[in-house]
Amino acid sequence: MAAAQILNYELAPSPATIFGCLMPAPWLGALAGVLLACGPAAGLPDRFSPLTLAVTHVLVLGMLAPVMIGALFQLMPVVAGQTVSAARFISPFVAAGSALIAAGLAAGFLSGHPHGFALAAGVAILLYGAIVLALGRTAWKIIALDATTRTLRWIPLALLAVIGFGVTMAGNFAGWWQSDIAYWLDLHVAWGLVGWIAALVLGIASTTVPMFWQSRRPGDRWQAALPVALWLPLLAAFWPQWRSLAIGGGCLSIGLFAAAAAHAVWHARRRFDPSWALWLCSAVSWLAAAVLVAIAVFAQQVPGMFPAWLLSGIPWWTGVLALVGGAVMPVNAMLGKIIPFLVFLHLRRQLPPRQRVPTMQAVLPPARLLWQARLLLLAYVALLLLPLAPRELALAAGILFAASQALIGVLLLQTLLRYRHELRSLLFNKTVLPQKN
Helix, strand or coil, X not given: CCCCXXXXXXXXXXXXXXXXXXXXXXXXXXXXXXXXXHCCCCCCCCCCCHHHHHHHHHHHHHHHHHHHHHHHHHHHHHCCCCCCCCHHHHHHHHXXXXXXXXXXXXXXXXXXXXXXXXXXXXXXXXXXHHHHHHHHXXXXXXXXXXXXXXHHHHHHHHHHHHHHHHHHHHHXXXXXXXXCHHXXXXXXXXXXXXXXXXXXXXXXXXXXXXXXXXXXXXXXXXHHHCCHHHHHHHHHCCCHHHHHHHHHHHHHHHHHHHHHHHHHHHXXXXXXXXXXXXXXXXXXHHHHHHHHHHHHHHHHHCCCCCCHHHHHHHHHHHHXXXXXXXXXXXXXXXXXXXXXXXXXXXXXXXXXXXXXCCCHHHHCCHHHHHXXXXXXXXXXXXXXXXXXXXXXXXXXXXXXXXXXXXXXXXXXXXXXHHHHHHHHHHHHCCCCCXXXX
């Protein structure tokens, strides 16, 4: 079993740098739920319906992207020992800029007007170009010692690929140029779900899940394989004649990592933690998504093997499994841990050693996180059932998902207010507690 990493907490960026990326994210997730509930349901659950495309990009860009970028700003110095020097200048624009890009794409998909795509492409080039440059400049200095540090070293390239494919398609829809949409779409989806989201979730979880949920640290094979084992099939996808092989290899890789992750989480010591179920569901979701995609590929080779209703629902189910189960759940689980942990860490750093600091459980009570996790799991089930009655369940699933994200948003806001209150009271309270002789 791999040895534990030494964490460099003294290099952690300021709270404002990280909170600025993380705190607005749940509210954009809630907006995605409201959009699903109130948007035009025509075409659901087809993956190319305007509402599906709009909700997907609001969720991915508005919610997930700022959290993942903020996590990189935090983990590169703390885990890999390399500070992202430009993070304090970029972080104020990450959440707002990502929301603007998501809004432009959503408007473009729902209205069909090219101006939305032009706005999204232009802002994405500026914002994410600066982010990739800042992360890449830092990542080049990282020494890859395990799965987490290796992921941190190379993940800017995956982000560059996803943004490049997306800007290529957005520019096409804006009328800037002409390109083969089908070719770039397959690459965009594959690199977005597997090359960026799955690789980053697995890479970060290799350190954070053993740390917060006390699972066994991944073994040497896991540490050596990530993220290369996920990216090799994606490289083959650049050649259309190898697409089936690339998809099969990607499904096998994701399936193996997901099964190993599910086993590790299932045997974690802190199974009583309210967000433990979210990590378990995340691992099972990635496994189920890999199986469904493999079924879809096999069905193309052997027509008539599977019923039509199953094949028609696979794109929707795969998206829900990967984005909600595989991404939103671990993001919610980590937000419920990392924000209270950062509050504790920065209070401890700023106050004298003898002064008491509230614990993580006092800053954000586990009982509240348990209710949020249950609400998210209920929304997840409703989203998976949506193909049975798209119009009716879109309303219910959207409201439930919006409520789950609004609740975690409120809890995080309460945590931030508690941080400010504790900092003021401990710094400026003139009352001196009696000390033992």
